[in-house]
Amino acid sequence: MAGLSAAQKPISARPFAACPDFSPDFLPCLPHFPLCSRIETLIGQPVHANFKAAGQDFAVCEAPADYRPRNPAESILYRVLAAELENFLGRQRLRDRHVPRFVERELRSFLDCGILARGFLRVHCDACRLDRLVPFSCKGRAFCPSCGGRRMADTAAHLVDRVFPGVPVRQWVLSLPFALRYRLAYDSSLLGEVLQIFVRAVFASIRRRAGIPASDRRARCGAVSFVQRFGDALRLNPHFHSLALDGIYIVNEKGEVVFRHAAPPSDAEVARVADRVHRSVARLLERRGLGPDAIPEEADTLQRDQPLLAEIYGASISGRVATGPRAGRRVTKVGDEIDMEDQTLSSGSCCASVAGYSVHAGVRIPAHDRVRLERLARYAGRPPLATERLSLLPDGRLLYRLKRSWRNGTSHVIFEPGELVEKLASLVPPPRFNLVRYHGILAPSAAWRPLVVPEPPAYDETTHRDCPAVASDPANAKKRGDYRPRNYSWAQLLRRVFEVDVLKCPRCGERMRILAAINPPEAIHKILDCLGLPTRPPPIAAASTADLYIS
DSSP states (O other): TTTOOOOGGGGSSSOOOOOSSSTOOOOOOOOOOOGGGGGGGGGSSGGGGGGGGGGOEEEEEESSEEEEEEEGGGSSSHHHHHHHHHHHHHHHTTTTTOOOOOHHHHHHTTTTTTOOOOOEEEETTTTTTTTTEEEOOOOOSSSOOOHHHHHHHHHHHHHIIIIIIIEEEEEEEEEEOEEEEEHHHTTTHHHHHHHHHHHHHHHHHHHHHHHHTTOOOOOOOOOEEEEEOOOTTTTEEEEEEEESEEEEEOTTTSSSSSEEEOOOHHHHHHHHHHHHHHHHHHHHHHHTTTTTTOOOHHHHHHHOOOHHHHHHHHHHHHHBSSSTTTTSSSSSEESOOOGGGGOOOSSSTTTEEEEEEEEEEEEEEEEEEHHHHHHHHHHHHHHOGGGGGEEEESSEEEEESSSSSSSSSSOEEOOHHHHHHHHHHTTOOTTTTSSSEETTTSTTTEEEEEHHHHOOOOOOTSTTTTTSSOOOHHHHHTTTOOOOSSSOOOHHHHHHHOOOTTTTTTTTTOOOOEEEEEEHHHHHHHHHHTOOOOSSOOOOOOOOOOHOOOO
């Protein structure tokens, strides 16, 4: 930081570290933060008029070079959770139902996401001394639209830049029977085995269509699978999206690893995959003592260990309400009660269904079409809830618009506020429940993986240049093989997805940089108070006594 004026010195004694979690030991240097005398420099306008522009998450406006920040506390989802969370938790305590810590932690963390009073980064322009505050995120894995969107974009960019080679990719989707969905929602080991059965069936199909005998162990397939836990109406619906290379890698006569394309799968071939999955999973359940003859009390360990999760999982899968005054009743729908996504797939191109196991393989991305491949990866890794489809009715209920209408014309579902909190709780994945998995030649330890994956991107000197985890001197970074961190910065993702360069100063056009992460509550309070911004997070409503005793 040598050579900077007092107005340009960072708050923290150490620079921002580009790590998943920010350390709490950032020491404030408030004398070197003369914002009180420079309030007008935030965006070049009065600070109070720019609270929404304080670096909070961005959405694209009509002009690609412009952006519009969001205020999470103003969203319907935030207001509902802030008003109903304590009611939900208190009602379960009265029913002697324990809410698991990982569920409560996810719900509470969402209420801190994007709130300046919980901590932020200082982004500064050295040329014109413009400052912006960027609040921390919750990094939730369940339903947070902002963090889920960032994780979606980051994973898709990583797959396109560093994992998928320039060959065709086909999406294989497996939907499962209702009874199996309930078990896979909490049993990570069973889910992993079912996914492995599905991937093996897909790989066997690729071998047959490429003309490679099963005995040839030197031939290699590859895939990346996404575990989605949700359906369109926020129902718990574990299923798989596997992006598989539409062909196989073999060794030719010269000893080189080459790619052999596979013929398109026919409907009969997709049906063969579905039938193999059905028979293999049935044998797996029998070996685990979970077959049709199993004793329900002994087989259902979740009911014994986590009765609340068992209730809300079962109700969410069946489209019912588990708690509150409407417990046991179906979720209100605008239309009939038939769900298109839970019906047997109609006969069509690359579709098949056997005993509740539905397989679809109709989406194929041509070789080298990286834009469509990245869009497909974003679709497979998307978060469950879209805030733009959630609206508030005059009577206080919540209307959620479906992405596509069901066969009977149903286009919306209606939740009571407490019911929405219950549905969100059912979507929280258990700890150590991996949602993205790699198979075959694309697995991290595969021997042939370095031979087929793309070259890593070159070192980007503008990426977190103050981060101690990255060499401060680009020349040193090049000596290490043009190293670039695995995770993309928030500015890179916004530029990649929305074509918005948020580190370009809107006043002078120069590059802005991250100076410091502000964690200590005393420093946060003094800075926000100096800027005239709220120093406290939005209030969370206390539990209502009347609502607690409604079972």
